[in-house]
Amino acid sequence: MQHRYHHVVSIALACTLTISALAPAAFAAPAAANSAPIRLGMIEGMSGPFANAGEAVERNIRFAVEQVNARGGVRLPDGKHPLSLSVFDNKQGVEDALLQLKQLTDRKIPFVLEGNSSAVAGALVDAINKHNARTPDNRVLFLNYSAVDPVLTNEKCSFWHFRFDANADMRMRALVDVIKNDSRAKSVYLIGQDYSFGQQVAKAARQQLQAARPDIRIVGDELHPIGKVKDFAPYIAKIRASGADTVITGNWGNDLTLLVKAAKEAGLHLKFYTFYANSLGAPAAIGDAGVGTVRAVAEWHPNAVDGNAASDAFYQSFRQRYPQPKDDYLFLRMDVMIDMLVTAIEKAQTTDAVAVARALEGAQYKSKFHEASMRASDHQLIQPLYVAVMQKLADGGIRFDNEGSGYGFKTERYLAPAATALASTCKMQRP
Secondary structure, eight states: OOOSOOOEEEOOBOOOOOGGGOOHHHHTSOBOOOSOOEEEEEEEOOSSTTHHHHHHHHHHHHHHHHHHHHTTOEEETTEEEOEEEEEEEOTTOHHHHHHHHHHHHHTTOOEEEEOSOHHHHHHHHHHHHHHHHHOGGGOOEEEESSOOOGGGGTTTOOTTEEEOSOOHHHHHHHHHHHHTTOTTOOEEEEEEESSHHHHHHHHHHHHHHHHHOTTOEEEEEEEEOTTTOSOOHHHHHHHHHHTOSEEEEOOOTHHHHHHHHHHHHTTOOOEEEESSTTSTTHHHHHGGGGTTTEEEEESOOTTSSTTOHHHHHHHHHHHHHSOSGGGOOOOHHHHHHHHHHHHHHHHHTSOOHHHHHHHHTTOEEEOSSOEEEEETTTTEEEOOEEEEEEEEGGGTSOSOOSTTSSEEEEEEEEEOHHHHOOOOOOOOOOO
8 A cells, every 4th residue: 555655864974063063064964874774754744734734843853863863873782873764644634644554564664753633643552552462573662742632641551652742731731820820811712623632622721720710711612623614713703702811722733823813813812822822824823913912832942041052052953954934843842752762772772662662761851951751650751841922023032033923932931840740540551
């Protein structure tokens, strides 16, 4: 069976550049290593309404892979091995994702990467559990960079799955930590995408608001078809009619951009608490209406750490690699994921799934501007979270804008790793 989208890059660079020294020419250097590459297979929506999100992920993963190869690759007993990345298009669908997983395992690619759908991630976990039980000589690990449904590290936790993003409950807790201190927040409207992730965001918002601010009224709770709404004006009309002063949404991709654009066009000036308003066209769509009112939560952002040269250099190296403003969407967690995987492979001295998984459990990550640890009990990465508020670059309060829009984000609340961790109900079954 032919997969619909597939390409491979194998780059081995004979240099030892630091992040701050990376330049486009460095990535174009000829490969020097002859060792077989260590292969990564990314299953993602590269076509359809969320293709821009899939493309953004691919840029981030390639950037991280190129950094590893620039410093010599992965060190194993038989020498240094470059990383290579294959991309499989699942069209953002569960069935297509399972077909692509079969292609990936048939090629004996040991590491599966996915994240832009919790529904897809849940199906992949089930399929990988069965595959690894049936074919112990061809086991794979699933590295999840964005699928944040809490069940994936709770009741559906798996020894073969590791999540490198904060789950929806963790992200919501960070947002509620800000909302609870906003005395002007009286009525909240919940709107999200109608699938497992959107449903969980709404559930978490209700529960956490009730605990933190029982005086706040939930005046609307709306779920809409994912990736199918072209005009959010009717939804904005409902929000206006509800009398809400605050909106909470987990929308991402075009569903977020079109939502905030409709609010702007309707002249509806509310506070938006979002998971992803700092990317994929949203800042430009929001414009001046979002200054001081739109917030996003992330493990890091370009203006996260004031005066930190390493943080700025990391961001600037990405922008040097991808200079087009539309490509300006950097996820630190994906760089962390690749770095931690490489460290685990080198510790295990093999790419065997069981050995690498055990090396990842309890693993620590630390750079000059970020720290994280992989919790062994449920394979949830514990790292800082930042709640950031939208600002205008010309006003001078931020160093970097997003996507050349003239708007960026400024940290409003920092939560240390210990403050983001939540209890898990995972009962891990290990091989």
